[in-house]
């Protein structure tokens with residue numbers, strides 16, 4: 241086959257191509273060939289030797305894979321619309337099955353339109369049984385995903401019931417089954433659900449989530465939120481063992497979360513960082529095959545999957561841990577490290593003295609971990625920092641490139657009104673020496689996925 245000269249493309253197109261190729265774990269030439277092949281498919285009837293799939297893209301990590309998506313009846317069912325879109329943009333064919341209860345939350349019309357397939361819901365439909373049948377539905381799938389998996393559906397699965405289409409399909413299958421539970425935290429922790437969880441895990445059913453956080457019911461919080469669509473996609477890719485690994489063999493050091501700077505044995509200075517963004521980036525990098533060493537400040541979220549985590553409290557502990565983890569191919573410093581600590585940490589709890597003035601805290605500057613790494617003799621090839629600002633975002637971010645010896649600064653506005661600090665969404669700008677890239681508002685998982693792909697692309701080129 242003739243060779244393709246990527247060099248002659250303009251920079252912006254080259255960059256887009258590089259990101260796309262990295263995300264799929266292919267070379268840029270391979271990516272172009274597959275894109276051209278996909279164009280040919282849509283070029284018209286004159287090209288007959290390539291047949292286009294009726295749904296899903298011809299390319300993408302899930303190209304040609306058939307996912308049977310069972311949507312259970314819970315408030316989280318709305319997230320399945322996005323899940324279907326995500327799966328299809330990766331090339332998967334999605335065949336939806338709705339339980340009767342699910343139809344109370346999403347309509348078969350919207351699900352069918354997004355999946356570009358018929359929606360199945362009835363076990364005793366003469367037409368469906370004639371057309372496909374519940375046994376064929378499960379046989380034709382490469383994987384069955386259940387999202388949201390309600391307490392009721394999990395109980396049915398654990399008990400081997402088959403009194404509706406969803407449960408009959410699940411009992412009839414020998415394919416991998418992934419469930420994304422979603423329910424009230426009290427239901428999730430009920431002894432009956434706990435028993436069912438153990439039974440299902442012993443039966444080889446795989447779980448993604450649930451996550452912890454606020455529930456749809458006001459005032460309710462805890463474990464029970466359905467995993468985000470991108471987390472479900474990642475779990476599906478892992479289960480089908482097809483995740484591209486462009487970062488295989490690369491080591492990345494990261495920081496995430498806040499730091500706690502002690503005042504005395506019981507008090508400390510902290511900030512509002514939740515660690516969500518940094519942890520999501522660590523997980524996304526690990527999914528792309530990197531060996532990720534994450535140094536995490538005190539957070540209440542779970543350690544990211546597939547990542548080596550060192551837990552620390554203060555900025556100085558974080559710095560020491562990071563230094564021990566060098567050398568590395570890249571460093572991504574997301575932690576909201578406290579700029580100052582108290583000059584003299586009290587050995588005993590500071591007591592109130594009647595009539596005495598309130599104690600004055602004397603502060604000293606903390607080590608700048610990012611700058612230390614950026615100017616280190618063991619400097620990784622790619623150094624990425626974050627800039628959380630409430631004013632003059634871009635000007636401050638640009639200054640940080642040199643001051644900290646970073647290649648990229650991911651700048652985000654953390655003014656209270658943006659809800660970024662501790663929230664689930666982020667709108668970032670990537671500031672490099674060649675310019676500023678503005679990304680739209682998206683979930684922190686999505687930011688993580690895009691950033692990981694960009695890092696993979698950068699590490700594949702000679703100069704960063």
Ligand code: C5P
Pocket residue numbers: 495555573574575576577578579606607608609610611624625626627628640644
């Ligand atoms: O100077 P500023 O705190 O705005 O810089 C933010 C960036 O520097 C982040 O990447 C953060 O993780 C890193 N940083 C650090 N050590 C510090 C302060 C910030 O690594 N002491």
